[in-house]
Amino acid sequence: MLVALAALLALSVVFELLPKVRAPWGMSIDFVAVPILIAFFVFGFKEALALSAGLWVLLCIMGFGSFIGGTMKVMATLPMFAIPAILAHLMKRREVIFSLWFTAIAFPLALLVRCAVAVVLNYYWAIPLFFGEPIEVLIEKFFFGSIWGFIWFVSAMNITQGVVDYLIGLAVSSRIVKLKILE
Numbered sequence: 061m062l063v064a065l066a067a068l069l070a071l072s073v074v075f076e077l078l079p080k081v082r083a084p085w086g087m088s089i090d091f092v093a094v095p096i097l098i099a100f101f102v103f104g105f106k107e108a109l110a111l112s113a114g115l116w117v118l119l120c121i122m123g124f125g126s127f128i129g130g131t132m133k134v135m136a137t138l139p140m141f142a143i144p145a146i147l148a149h150l151m152k153r154r155e156v157i158f159s160l161w162f163t164a165i166a167f168p169l170a171l172l173v174r175c176a177v178a179v180v181l182n183y184y185w186a187i188p189l190f191f192g193e194p195i196e197v198l199i200e201k202f203f204f205g206s207i208w209g210f211i212w213f214v215s216a217m218n219i220t221q222g223v224v225d226y227l228i229g230l231a232v233s234s235r236i237v238k239l240k241i242l243e
Contacts, residue, residue, distance in 0.1 A: 065107055068095035069114045076119065087217055089224055092119075093137040097229025100141035101157060102236055108141045128190050135181055136218055139173035140226050158234050171222045175215040182214050 072095045080088035096115065100108035112134050119130030144166040148154050156162045188195045203209035 061103060061107070065099060065103070065111055068099050069111055069118070071095045072111075072115050073118055073122075076122070083220065087220060089221060091224070091228065092133060093140070093221075093225040094229050094232070096137055097141060097225050098233050098236070100145065101229060101233030104154070105141065105145035108145075109138075112137060128186050132178070132181060132186050136174055136178050136221070137225065139177055140170045140222055143170035143173055158230070158237070163230065167226055170226065171219055174222050175218050178218045179211050179214050183210070 072092050075091040075094070078091075080090050083089055092115070096108050096111050099111045116130050116134040119133055120127050144157055144162070147162070147166050147169075148157050157166075183195055187198055191198055199205060199207060199210050203213065
């Protein structure tokens with residue numbers, strides 16, 4: 061398992077170094093967190109959390125935006141596996157994580173929590189620190205003075221990235237588990 065986790069961490073670094081996919085609206089979509097979700101689906105919460113910590117260290121060293129970007133990537137990814145882990149734990153059945161009904165509940169809830177975390181961290185910490193200006197000034201500059209515009213923008217970006225992370229991670233993991241590749 062340790063070798064598989066190391067390989068997944070290395071894959072995250074490769075995804076960080078590769079050119080990002082550009083959405084028509086200008087957003088960069090990456091696959092950096094997909095291996096974290098694969099670690100969760102295949103191995104479990106603790107392994108995904110350990111991989112997240114390793115990814116955070118590596119992103120802080122070499123990623124875009126270094127400490128701020130690395131922290132935000134990990135904090136936005138955490139709900140994508142923590143929420144399904146909590147729900148599976150409450151049901152006392154880890155194997156439900158691949159079921160359609162579980163995904164229909166856990167996935168939107170994880171996206172909702174991801175958006176809330178991202179909005180709060182961006183508002184109070186990441187954006188003011190990154191740009192070196194008070195958030196009120198930045199909301200006036202970039203969002204026409206609308207807090208709702210800010211919330212919508214941050215949420216839309218995080219929903220898009222969360223869909224990529226979760227659904228690709230789930231699809232790859234279900235295949236890995238079926239084929240018993242990483243056991």
